[in-house]
Amino acid sequence: SDLxxxxxxxxxxxxxxxxxxxxxxRTAINRMFLDYRQQSFLSEVWGKWYSSSxxxxxxxxxxxxxxxxxxxxxxxxxxxxxxxxxxxxxxxTLYAAAEDNAATRYKKGFLACLGSRxxxxxxxxxxxxxKCGRMGRRRKISTETNRSL
Numbered sequence: 001s002d003l004x005x006x007x008x009x010x011x012x013x014x015x016x017x018x019x020x021x022x023x024x025x026r027t028a029i030n031r032m033f034l035d036y037r038q039q040s041f042l043s044e045v046w047g048k049w050y051s052s053s054x055x056x057x058x059x060x061x062x063x064x065x066x067x068x069x070x071x072x073x074x075x076x077x078x079x080x081x082x083x084x085x086x087x088x089x090x091x092x093t094l095y096a097a098a099e100d101n102a103a104t105r106y107k108k109g110f111l112a113c114l115g116s117r118x119x120x121x122x123x124x125x126x127x128x129x130x131k132c133g134r135m136g137r138r139r140k141i142s143t144e145t146n147r148s149l
Contacts (some may be wrong), residue, residue, distance in 0.1 A: 097116075
């Protein structure tokens with residue numbers, strides 16, 4: 001408010017453009033504003049944007065209150081997305097266990113490889129979500145386990 005009143009008092013209008021002191025663009029921008037002012041372009045824009053007749057008379061959105069029936073689609077989407085994500089995690093774990101089993105030339109067995117993968121996943125979840133455990137030890141164990149598979 002102080003800035004606009006100072007601009008109005010000094011220049012007689014509401015248009016201003018701030019630049020750094022000794023800016024090389026100062027003369028070009030001043031010339032542009034003077035040209036626009038002589039063409040009354042700035043007054044036209046001011047009248048178009050700030051006249052009371054140009055205010056939107058239509059309402060944006062609606063006054064409907066949200067309730068469970070309206071948000072049911074959102075809940076369905078959330079639960080379906082969570083379920084699909086869980087299915088992908090299970091499929092990824094099964095695929096990784098099958099790859100581990102193939103890497104050991106089927107000596108260890110699929111269920112043993114799956115057990116190793118689940119143990120690694122449990123340790124990872126525990127360390128990440130609970131922010132506890134020895135991270136260095138966990139990394140060392142998981143690296144050694146991956147090498148042995």
